[in-house]
Amino acid sequence: MSSMVTIGISDMKIVKSADFLVTYALGSCVGICLYDSMTKVGGLGHIMLPYFPVSSQKQENVHRFANTCIPSMVNEMERMGCSRARLKAKIAGGAKMFEVSGDSTFGNIGARNVLAVKETLRNFRIPILAEDTGLNYGRTLYFYVETGTMVVKSFSNGVKTF
């Protein structure tokens, strides 16, 4: 029996084989799928911002930031028997939802999120096999761990399989 596991915003979950993962309505946020095809373990993270704030005195949620969510996913997957060298990534999201004229910096967070995700994955030497990022529309992401397939659904741009 496969079951659907939902990932909220600033959230991350790792599951084994039969299950599939879903995260809804990625705007400028980025969804990161990681999987190991040998052990059939896969994870999905939904980050909101690029970097963990160094100066923060508060207890921050590590899964909210690209550069702390990915390490946390890798650690947990290793604990579940994955090998870091086998991990592969697929990513989606990082859109610019609104174009405010006269304010070119507004909404660039999506692009910065994508850059931070790629940089962090590069540091772990995890290859990105597919990406559906940028542009100006929201995406719902399904990740089928058994096959490593990422399906991206949007309101006005149909369904794409990666």
Next chain:
Amino acid sequence: MLNLDQLNEIHIDVLREIGNIGAGNAATSLSQMLDTTVDMAVPTVRILDINDAATALGGPENAVVGILVKLYGDIEGIMMFIIEQDFVKTALQVLLGEDMVQCEKLSEIELSAISEIGNIMISAYINSIGTLSQLNIKTSVPAVSVDMVGAILSVPAIEMSSVSERIIFIEDDFLSRKNQISANMLLVPSMDSLSKLMLQLGIDL
């Protein structure tokens, strides 16, 4: 600086009243534009994380039209007008005489008309708050997006959430009995601006 956890009942009441005055003016404009009676519910002030906010507006994948205006000057923040597809259809029928509107592919002129409705309502809302508080609030040109409400709501959440995972929404619902319309106005001020607005209205923090 004001912290969301420090807001008490009096603060919430003031915010609700701000929402009431702003939305009252906006509802009048809407009623004139659409030539129909427009009712509004009592505004709600919510301090939410964005997962809950999307759930409150029909679930993250509910497709809506969002009109966004940036606030600057004395108050910094984001104002958003979120309208359901039924509302879009009603409005375009009244304004452009169109019967077969497809929200998946709105034309340039349809988007422009919708964006102007949002702009007029947001301006009416902001002007009344500006007058009340004697603050000079400026607005950007409106930006419009037709998409899943979760993706649209993530924008104010991200832009305004540098200090907290949660954001404060002042939410107003508009309804019409004659036509099927349902819309929400969201005011998402920065925490600095929220303090300024409170002080200006004579509320101690």
